[in-house]
Amino acid sequence: MTSTGRADANRRRIEQVALAELLRDPDASMDQIARAAGVVRRTVYGHFPSRDALIAALVDQAVASVTDAHAAGRAAAKDPAEAVARAALAVWEIADRYRLLVSLAQRSVTMEGIRDRLAPVRAACTELLRHGQEEGVFRSPVAPAALAYVHEQVLFGLMEAVNAGALTPEEAGPTAALTILISAGVTPDEAEHIVTTARSGT
Structure with missing residues (x-):
């Protein structure tokens, strides 16, 4: 998989996990979302500059x-x-x-x-x-x-x-x-x- 493909896959996974986490806990932080997605906080912020x-x-x-x-x-x-x-x-x-x-x-x-x-x-x-x-x-x-x-x-x-x-x-x-x-x-x-x-x- 190319680096672009990995980045796209990471973004999709973060979005899927973020939706599930936010529906479970509307106050879920970016740290919580990163942990649930199995990535570091920096990766989440690389795709989304803010919550x-x-x-x-x-x-x-x-x-x-x-x-x-x-x-x-x-x-x-x-x-x-x-x-x-x-x-x-x-x-x-x-x-x-x-x-x-x-x-x-x-x-x-x-x-x-x-x-x-x-x-x-x-x-x-x-x-x-x-x-x-x-x-x-x-x-x-x-x-x-x-x-x-x-x-x-x-x-x-x-x-x-x-x-x-x-x-x-x-x-x-x-x-x-x-x-x-x-x-x-x-x-x-x-x-x-x-x-x-x-x-x-x-």
Whole structure:
């Protein structure tokens, strides 16, 4: 393996271990992360100049996963409502894995920074909502761009609800899809049917 390959492998291992350590102990230090990764502290700092930089890199990784999940959910759907439901369910699987990281990241990355990183997902969501409104599938009078922000906040709110014990992770995915569809102007009965169908994979 080349030195570049070793460096890349070390970085990936540090990121994987750091995520696990920070989810276990949000106050984990760079020293703790280095020990858990089996490297010296200098190696960690060679890749990440500060703890905040490491957390920001993990947030970038999480956002990339969310972006891929959102695209995959949309691609598997036959119409805008199903696309919204499948995208919400797919995104929640990723969001649930990273929800404690989001709370931690707010100390360093800030919510504004997280929202900036999610701009491509929000843009895709806006276009999907616009398409659905044009087809009469979504009957909300709220502008698509504003609705996209509402849907984003639904997911953040549900993360906090799960963190607080008000909702189980298993309940949160379907709840997110239902809430997002209803806010877009789909009736509760229609939303329930769409989410049930999306969850069954049919």
